[in-house]
Structures are given as C-alpha cells and as structure tokens.
Amino acid sequence: MSFACQKNSYLKEFDTVVKSCVQSELKTGKKDVVQGFEVILEDTILFPEGGGQPDDRGTINEVPVLRVTRRGAEAVHFVTKAIEAGTSVHMVVDWVRRFDHMQQHSGQHLITAVTETLNLGEKTSFIELDTPKMTEEQMQTLESEINKTIRQGVKVFPTLYENKDDPALAEARCRGLPDDHEGPVRVLAIEGIDSCLCCGTHVTNVTDLQVVKLLLTEKGKRKNSINLHFVCGDRVLQYLGRAVQVERSLNVLLKGPLEQHFELAEKAVKGYKNSNKTVQNLLRDVASLEAEKFRNQSDKPPYFICHRKEGDIDFLNTLIKELNDESLLTLATAGEDKAPGFVMMSGPEEMVKDLGPKIMELLEGKGGFSKGRYQGKANKLQNRTKAAQLVQEAAKTLKQTPSEP
Structure with missing residues (x-):
C-alpha cells in the first residue's frame, strides 16, 4: 500500500476512516510502558518509521499519536484513547518534525x-x-x-x-x-x-x-x-x-576571539594538567603527614579514621601505605558530602571483609575486597559519621600493639 503521505508529502491535514482499534501497549524505555490502543486507518498522512527515517507525530481527532509503525501494508498508530472502528476522523501532522x-x-x-x-x-x-x-x-x-x-x-x-x-x-x-x-x-x-x-x-x-x-x-x-x-x-x-552560543561562551571563558580559541584552550589545558599534578603531589604529602601524625601519638587507638574532601583514590592509597599497619583497623574516605566519593578500609582481613559491605550500605555505594583492602565508591559520604561508629565499635575487640615509628 502507498499511503497518502507518500503520494503527497506536503499534506498537513487529512480525513479518513478508522478500520480497527485494539488495546495494546507501548514501551517507551527499558521499564516504562504506556497503555493505549493501536489504530489502523483506511489511509494516513502520518509516515510509519522505515528506510532509516523516523516516524511522524500528529493527531487523530485531536488525540496525540505517540508512535507510527508499519505492519505489512498497514500503518499502525498508537494512541492513548480508543477511537472506534467506523469513526470518521481528521488527521493533522506535526509539520515541523x-x-x-x-x-x-x-x-x-x-x-x-x-x-x-x-x-x-x-x-x-x-x-x-x-x-x-x-x-x-x-x-x-x-x-x-x-x-x-x-x-x-x-x-x-x-x-x-x-x-x-x-x-x-x-x-x-x-x-x-x-x-x-x-x-x-x-x-x-x-x-x-x-x-x-x-x-x-x-x-x-x-x-x-x-x-x-x-x-x-x-x-x-x-x-x-x-x-x-x-x-x-x-x-x-x-x-x-x-555554534554561535558556544563561541560567545568561549570568548568570555578563554578571554579571546574564535581565531584564538584553539591556542587559548591548549594553554588552559596545559595549565590545568600542571596544577593537577601539583595538587596530587601536595595530597600525597598530606597523606604522609596524616600517617606520621597518627604514628607519633603516645596513646594510639586500635583504629584510624580519616576524611579529606579534596582527596582522591591516590590519596587513600598513599595514606594506608604510609600507615603500614595490618593490625590497625582503618577507614579512609575522600570527596564532597553531596557528591560521589571514594572509600578504602584496611586492617585485620576477616574484620575488614565483614565491615566493608556494611560500611558501603551506609554510604550507599559499592565495593569489594582485594589484596588486603576493601575499597569502593560511595554516593552518600555524609553518613560517614555512622560508618566511623561501626569501625570504633568493631575496634574494641582489638588489642593495639605499638607500631614502629
């Protein structure tokens, strides 16, 4: 069948008759389903998807058409309101689309x-x-x-x-x-x-x-x-x-005209990389100082808890490496409270394996145990106080032994 839209693609409105209307459903996502009806008309000005071209949108008697597909020689229109067979209808196509x-x-x-x-x-x-x-x-x-x-x-x-x-x-x-x-x-x-x-x-x-x-x-x-x-x-x-909007934004951001954007952006990227490298080095120094500060305590607890919002996974790795104490139950976190962050635990293996999933549940994250550490990503670091309480309670069963300075 050749539809009216194929005979004259410039038709914007059209009158026809409903041949059939059956209850159906339309999947709009992996889980989203819309309940409605499949309507087949004697002819249509709404093109069904095919040949690489998306389907049209429009209305049938002012009822929005959400999808048009081809089934054999018929065009199937999905709507959310029943339109009985035999009904004379007026169609309007979404002309812009x-x-x-x-x-x-x-x-x-x-x-x-x-x-x-x-x-x-x-x-x-x-x-x-x-x-x-x-x-x-x-x-x-x-x-x-x-x-x-x-x-x-x-x-x-x-x-x-x-x-x-x-x-x-x-x-x-x-x-x-x-x-x-x-x-x-x-x-x-x-x-x-x-x-x-x-x-x-x-x-x-x-x-x-x-x-x-x-x-x-x-x-x-x-x-x-x-x-x-x-x-x-x-x-x-x-x-x-x-493109004009982007150009105007970049003119302000890079402080230069379009002709200089590449040069200015390249300079900005190099500056960012150098600054980021400096920050990483400083964070490693901070991690070393945090570990040294703990080791120098005269009466150390059997646990160590640390959070740094500017930190990252490299900071946590450096911190635990500098502590260098497998008997010390450690919980270290990094990141902003209202943004995804990093979590790392170390200490007695069985205790860490047991506490890890509980900590991640509190912080609404996922993680796993590997090479003596439990680490993962968390979505709710503002709950870290509760996580720290779990660590402190668990550490009561530990008998702290002095570590080598």
Missing part, C-alpha cells in the same frame, strides 16, 4: 547515490560511504556541488510500480525490499541525478533543502567505509545558532 525529516532525507539522496546506510539523528545525520577516507578538499568540493544543485531547482518526484518485477526497477538503486512488503514499489527520483527505491517522505524540489552543510567524517562500521555527517535546511540554522 515532518518537514525536517523531508529535508534531511532528500538531502541524503542528493549528497550521494552510493549510500548504503542512512541515519537521521536528532541534531545531525550521517550517511555511510564506501570509501576509506575523504579529505577536507573533497568535502568542500562535494558541498559546493550539492549546494549548486540546490540553487538549480532540480525536481524530486516518486513513481509507483505495481509489479515488483518491473524491468524499470532494475535501473534504480535498492537495498532490498522488506520481507513483509506488500503493494506497489515506490521509486524516488532526483531528476537527472539519482533514482532509488524509497518509502520515505521527500521534498518536491531540492530548493526546499535550502542549504546543505557537511560537518565531518568518521570511521564507519564496515571495512573501508566512512560516516559523513551533515545537516540540511532548518537544521543548518539550528546548528549555527548552537
């Missing part, structure tokens, strides 16, 4: 006639090309030719073939028909440039693409292929708008 898909999809056909994989993303799209690389110069040449064609106003039109064995179909590019395909075969042509089997919605003239901007290339999934990312039409303006 539809026209965006038309621009990106037609743009893909224009960019290359050798594309084998199409992906229309939310902000940018990409096509997978059978070439191991594309230089900047080649991208500029291709982009120039594409936009030259747009200015020439080349027509785009579909042709329906009732017989899938029609010899004319052999001249069109094809990735193969779906196993459950029924009805006529649709070929989308860009006059004098490309002819391809395609079920999607398209513009009728390449001038509706407005402009195409090629963004970047990356390695494709297949051997010797690349993904070429691009934006068409209104997405170019959206992309440019985001």
Whole structure:
C-alpha cells in the first residue's frame, strides 16, 4: 500500500476512516510502558518509521499519536484513547518534525547515490560511504556541488510500480525490499541525478533543502567505509545558532576571539594538567603527614579514621601505605558530602571483609575486597559519621600493639 503521505508529502491535514482499534501497549524505555490502543486507518498522512527515517507525530481527532509503525501494508498508530472502528476522523501532522525529516532525507539522496546506510539523528545525520577516507578538499568540493544543485531547482518526484518485477526497477538503486512488503514499489527520483527505491517522505524540489552543510567524517562500521555527517535546511540554522552560543561562551571563558580559541584552550589545558599534578603531589604529602601524625601519638587507638574532601583514590592509597599497619583497623574516605566519593578500609582481613559491605550500605555505594583492602565508591559520604561508629565499635575487640615509628 502507498499511503497518502507518500503520494503527497506536503499534506498537513487529512480525513479518513478508522478500520480497527485494539488495546495494546507501548514501551517507551527499558521499564516504562504506556497503555493505549493501536489504530489502523483506511489511509494516513502520518509516515510509519522505515528506510532509516523516523516516524511522524500528529493527531487523530485531536488525540496525540505517540508512535507510527508499519505492519505489512498497514500503518499502525498508537494512541492513548480508543477511537472506534467506523469513526470518521481528521488527521493533522506535526509539520515541523515532518518537514525536517523531508529535508534531511532528500538531502541524503542528493549528497550521494552510493549510500548504503542512512541515519537521521536528532541534531545531525550521517550517511555511510564506501570509501576509506575523504579529505577536507573533497568535502568542500562535494558541498559546493550539492549546494549548486540546490540553487538549480532540480525536481524530486516518486513513481509507483505495481509489479515488483518491473524491468524499470532494475535501473534504480535498492537495498532490498522488506520481507513483509506488500503493494506497489515506490521509486524516488532526483531528476537527472539519482533514482532509488524509497518509502520515505521527500521534498518536491531540492530548493526546499535550502542549504546543505557537511560537518565531518568518521570511521564507519564496515571495512573501508566512512560516516559523513551533515545537516540540511532548518537544521543548518539550528546548528549555527548552537555554534554561535558556544563561541560567545568561549570568548568570555578563554578571554579571546574564535581565531584564538584553539591556542587559548591548549594553554588552559596545559595549565590545568600542571596544577593537577601539583595538587596530587601536595595530597600525597598530606597523606604522609596524616600517617606520621597518627604514628607519633603516645596513646594510639586500635583504629584510624580519616576524611579529606579534596582527596582522591591516590590519596587513600598513599595514606594506608604510609600507615603500614595490618593490625590497625582503618577507614579512609575522600570527596564532597553531596557528591560521589571514594572509600578504602584496611586492617585485620576477616574484620575488614565483614565491615566493608556494611560500611558501603551506609554510604550507599559499592565495593569489594582485594589484596588486603576493601575499597569502593560511595554516593552518600555524609553518613560517614555512622560508618566511623561501626569501625570504633568493631575496634574494641582489638588489642593495639605499638607500631614502629
């Protein structure tokens, strides 16, 4: 079946009749499920997902359509309100979403006639090309030719073939028909440039693409292929708008214009790395001092508890290494109270194995025992006072022996 949206992709409203309505459900996430109904109409202007193009959104008698899928020759519309069979309905398409898909999809056909994989993303799209690389110069040449064609106003039109064995179909590019395909075969042509089997919605003239901007290339999934990312039409303006916002923010942050951003950012990164290295060295010194301070106590308890919000896992490792006392029950934590942090315990093996999971439960984290230590990440370090109390209670059974200074 060829739907009304495929015969005329510019239809924004449409009247039809409900053929069936059955109760169903729609999965919107791993666990989220929406209860509703599957509605099949005599015809539709809402395109069901297929051929790499996402499905449309819109309404049926003002009832929002949450998903449109194809089942054989039928388009299945998922709604949350029942619409009885035989009901005459008025459909309205979400035109902003539809026209965006038309621009990106037609743009893909224009960019290359050798594309084998199409992906229309939310902000940018990409096509997978059978070439191991594309230089900047080649991208500029291709982009120039594409936009030259747009200015020439080349027509785009579909042709329906009732017989899938029609010899004319052999001249069109094809990735193969779906196993459950029924009805006529649709070929989308860009006059004098490309002819391809395609079920999607398209513009009728390449001038509706407005402009195409090629963004970047990356390695494709297949051997010797690349993904070429691009934006068409209104997405170019959206992309440019985001780029301007980022540029203005970086002008303030880096204290320099766009032309100097790379140089200034590189300088800032080097400065950060040097500062971070200095902080790490200072934290190791602090860990050594904390351990020395404990060792120098005249009446040391059989436990050691330490927290430093500026610390990290390296700080904890240094601290326990400097203490160097397997008989000392130690609980060390690092990080901000309201942010994920690090936890490390050492001491008598059986005691640490027993206390570790209890401590992590209090701190809402996960960890494990390895090489004489129990360590992990915690999400609620503000509970460390309670964790310290557990350690102090457990340490009462220990008999502290003096450590070597």
